[in-house]
Amino acid sequence: MKFGINLFPTTGPAEKSAARHFEESLRLVELAEELGFHHVKTVEHYFTPYGGYSPDPVVFLAAAAARTSRIRLVTGAVIPAFTHPVQLAGRLAMLDNISRGRLSVGFGRGFLPDEFAAFQVPMDESRDRFTEGVEACRRLWSEEDVVWEGRFHRFGPVTLLPRPFQRPHPPILVATALSPESCEAAGAAGHGLMMVPSINRTEQVRAMLARYRAAWDDAGHDPGDRDVHLSYNCYLAEDGDVALERGRVYSEHTNRALAAAVEPWTRTRSDAYRGYERVVERVRGSDFGKQVRDGKALVGTPHEVLDRVHAIRGWFGDVTISLQVISGNMPFEESQRSMRLFAEHVLPAFDQESAAVTAG
Known part of the structure; x- marks a missing residue:
């Protein structure tokens, strides 16, 4: 298993300035590399405290690349529906070169109505725009004299510069929330997968991963290249009661930010997002204690988190876990402590298992 940090901002100007958020987050990136974490990940969102401090993950990850030398950089995720593929592929190829091949590109469809409205993109087109954008980027990275005749974009022949540092292109991951079909399509295409297990029952996540892995194997892809990223809220403390108390505060803060961001779903309907009209009710009904007990949040003492x-x-x-260590406007010192405790007590257990497997 591999472990990294997810820097998904859930704060805004009323609580913390953007400059302070970025500086603290970049310090956490440096700490993550020092402690031996595998990756740092951030998101693309707009306007609200739910992710709005990260409208362009490429900019943040370029700054992270300048401060580090080993840790992988993951977009979690960029949204092709909002950017021309030539521009998106070019920016990501720049980042791949700046980081000397440390980039993994996560793509997502997006799901917030106000974002689609601002970009004047119909939500019903999101799946087709996502599919077209991912494939256009892949071809721009791996081919020359590309001619693209898609539903939404037409261009070429063009040869993208710069060429990616990783050949034929950086690893591709796709984000999915509720759709088993999306998991199956990602496996067939040979892409990695990004999921947030807290929004589904464990049995559903297992079924979705089974479809993904079966489609991957049926397509004949190398099993060693398969990568599944799962994101979890994370809060560790030496005292379990303190961890639960503070973890609850930050979880509820994040839920309020998410509830405000998804509120437009109370008056929005889209065939591309069946069932999303119930998302507000699900967010408001979130039960922090049950999430911890069900292993959907990594909150507790180091020993309890290791067990989870x-x-x-x-x-x-064996999946890749992304730890959301800044959820709910968590103070820098507490994010730092959670990371140190995880690195001291959890990472070594899996490093030792990996060493034993290698030796065997």
Whole structure:
């Protein structure tokens, strides 16, 4: 298993300035590399405290690349529906070169109505725009004299500069929330997968991953290239009661930010997002204690969190876990402490298992 940090901002100007958020987050990136974490990930969102401090993950990850030398950089995710593929592929190829091949590109459809309205993109087109954007980027990275005749974009022949540092292109991951069909399509295409297990029952996540892995194997892709990223809210403290108390505060803060961002779904309908009209009710009904008990949030003492990670591995296999260490406007010092405790008590257990497997 591999472990990294997810820097998904859930704060705004009323609580923390953007300059302070970026500086603290970049310090956490440096700490993550120092402690031996595998990756740092951030998101693309707009306007609201739910992710709005990260309208362009490429800019942040370029700054992270300048401060580090080993840790992988993951977009989690960029949204092709909002950017021309030539521009998106070019920016990402720049980042791949700046980081000397440390980039993994996560793509997402987007799901917030106000964002689609601002870009004047119909939500019903989101899936087709996503599929077209991912494939256009892949071809621009891996081919020359590309001619593209799509539904939404037409261009070429063009040869993208710069060429990606990684050949034929950086690893591609796709984000999925509720759709088993999206998991199956990602597996067939040979793309990695990004999921947030807290929004589904464990049995549903297992079924979705089974379809993904079966489609991957049926397509004949190398099993060693398969990568599944799962994101979890994370808060560790030496005292379990303190961890639960503070973790609850930050979880509820994040839920309020998310509830405000998804509120337009109370008056929005789209055939491309069936069932999303119930998302506001689901967010408001979130039960922090149950999420912790069900292993959907990594909150507790280092020993308790280690036990939960072992449970996650039993359910889902060897996956890549992204720890959301700034959820709910968490103070920098507390994010730093959670990362240090995780690195001291959890990472070594899996490093030792990996070493034992290699030796065997």
